[in-house]
Amino acid sequence: MVCEHSPDGRRIDKNNLSKELHCGGDPLSRYKHKVLGGDKGYLQLLQFEVGQLFLANLGGGLGYLLRRLCIAPLFSGCGKNFILGRGVTLRTPGNITLGDNVAIDDGTLLDGGTGELSRMEIGDNVIVSKGCVVQAKTGLLAIGDGCDIGAHCILTSAGGIVLEDNVLIAGNCYLGGARYNMDRLDTPVMDQGIYSRGEVRVGRGSWIGAGATILDGVKVGEGAVIGAGALVTRDIPAFSIATGTPARVIRKRVE
Template sequence: MAALSAKGSALAKYQAFFVGDTKPGRLLHYELVMMVAGVRGALGYALRKKLYPGLFGKAGGGMNFGRDLSLRCPMFMSLGDRVMIDDNCALDARGTGGTGAFEIGNDTLIARDCILVAKQGYLKIGRNCSIGSQTTLSAVSGIEIGDHAIIAGQCYFGGGRYKTALGAGPMVEQGLVTKGPVVLGNDVWVGAGVRVLDGVRVGDGAILGAGAVVTSDVAENTIVGGCPARPIGQRS
């Protein structure tokens, strides 16, 4: 936590924001890796596969990384075996406070242009999951996704809402309130463009239809759709 609240020079603030640690060695390592991370072709692929794992707090074997990743405090992240992170993804663990509560399980794919950010709380993705392109996971009080989840592109999970009291200053400065973490069970299928709001719990085996806005809990093996989402079927 001390690194996250670092004060002083612009360099120290940069290290706290991007690296998560003010030790010179960690900064040098981070900078060197990020310099070569955008190399194209087979050479770039090999360099990323070799160099990226050392940035993370815990990294499994057989991982693959795309180009132009944005990493903030990767030392607070834990990645399992054979994790794949495609081009242009942003992973931000600053909000975990250095607790290591940013985890991606074995054999999980993060498709290109995804944003995974722990504003505060935790972000945990289980084993053998697929997170579709341009999906945003924004953990205010926490996001937990079980094993074998299929999440299509352009989905949004989490968030909160700004306090809106009149006379208490600008809303952007009043802080966030949240109904609690988002929790998805195992073997959940989430269609394209789904929004799952804070405090929602989705049971094992549920299906969230494309474009649904999920504002309340979903029972296991239930199919929901619409805005706001409501039950439209049951898996048999």
């Protein structure tokens, strides 16, 4: 659907978080819906709570083993050799599919979202480093095989995020998000609705430097390099090196 005030974008139906937390049904039902989604039962909620209460911060190899045994069944699919670090926050794991040899480091938020199009797919041999926020809020978030996401990155999917295979992302990067309408002066910006200019797609074998930001609707071509601190607002061709704010291509990797 095209947004009335943003003809180049698509309206995003965003649930009001305050209403989700405080309105509709009893508190336990609201909590279950928020952490597991509406299609999960109270037995699964109990399993989740046991994992979070007793195992979330359990150290050593025993902690890794017990978290895998308790939490892995809550995902839509989970491959072998799954590693879940300490202090990981999970939301709606039933919308998340994990491949083989996936490692989620300490203090990460992994959120499968609650929207109709929310879905997270993580491929084989993927590393999500410490303190990341990875959210399939209202769209697909797909991470291809062999990707390595540095510490404290934020990936928040409104119109979709796709990382193709073997993408390397340094620490403190931001990908995705959405934009607020702001045409009306009589209404707070936060109440004017949001829209997206489309998915973020990062081509296979690309490298995103530390602290870079890639906005919605941007496509980074195969094998491209984005310099540290760059603000990427437009498409970057394959095998290009782009730096600056806003980012521009300074040369090709191969002439």
